[in-house]
Amino acid sequence: MTSPVGLHRVVQPAGVLPQAAWRLDTSAAIAPNEVRIRVQRLNLDAASFRQLSEKHGGDGDAVRAEVLEIISTRGKMQNPVTGSGGMLIGTVEEAGRRSPLGLRAGERVATLVSLTLTPLVITDGLARWDGRSEQVPCDGWAILFARSIAAVLPDDEDPQLSLAVLDVCGAPALTARVVSRYVEDRRRSGDPTPVRVAVIGGAGKSGSLSLAAARRAGAARTVGVVPVAAERDALTAAGLASVVALADARDPVGLSTAVTTALGVPADVTVVCVDVPGCEHGAVLATADGGTVIFFSMATSFSAAALGAEGLAADVTMLVGNGYVPGHAELALGLLRAEPGVRQLFAARVAAD
Secondary structure, three states: OOOOOOHHHEEEOOOOOOOOOOEEOOOOOOOOOOEEEEEEEEEEOHHHHHHHHHHOOOOHHHHHHHHHHHHHHHOOOOOOOOOOOEEEEEEEEEEOOOOOOOOOOOOEEEEOOOHHHOOEEEOOOOOOOOOOOOEEEEEEEEEEOOOOOEEEOOOOOOHHHHHHHHOOOHHHHHHHHHHHHHHHHHHHHOOOOOOEEEEEOOOOHHHHHHHHHHHHOOOOEEEEEEOOHHHHHHHHHHOOOOEEEEOOOOOHHHHHHHHHHHHOOOEEEEEEOOOOOOOHHHHHHOEEEEEEEEEOOOOOOHHHHHHHHHHOOOOOEEEEOOOOOOOHHHHHHHHHHHOHHHHHHHHHHHHHO
């Protein structure tokens, strides 16, 4: 019997969901409720790619070899250190007659579920990838389950650009939801206090989209925090933040001071979009009592976040960005089209890749 969440594809250990499995069944033959995708490009998540690159000292050949080893061993792309994977784009080869995804053969799509639970086979040895960028041209196939999510790629956008946006589309959608609730709650209560938002890693993919989403949701003042002058200059030129601050997110006091100085007070909402560990305490310290911290980084230690908030006696709500909010793909692509600063930053990143 085929499971809508892919239990029938779990090889080891039995009884767990595909994301928690060590190995998946990658058979090309699909069940009636599955879809097979001819894969054309992977997008490794930032935390995973950084870990692999640092482990191998920037040696692209070694990174490529390890990615191939992970996929061949596990039947999916799941970095055993970070636990994260990424997403892919490709063309629908075959859709089962009972698949609820509404996809048709020949459609070019981006998967909006993680590679950590997607059965995946690579057939070209990643020969066209130098191991030095998050985007990975490739050939192979992948399987989507009945509960998987995929978006048909727009015809009017560069597929690489769309992939980069859709890879992080959960971040702006959740940011918009949280910020709009703060704005609405204050409107209803007659509280004139403006909503202030800090985005840690504001020049990155999820960070730039989150800044744009926060502003559109009604945030009166936003600060984008970046670690180096080049990112400060790029984000300033993009015009997505009220102010751009330079700080190391791993320095709790330095980060908190930078945010508070930029906004005048701690942030009501802090969004963490960095791909390095050790940023939890600074994010908590930069957030006002009664505020919310949204963690979108796969490098986050949630035990460190929880214990850090307790140790700081911080009355904050902490949310895990799970990558899915209804309508997230449409919202993110809409920001790409409507916000020149977002397009500017994404185009530069894709060109660099």
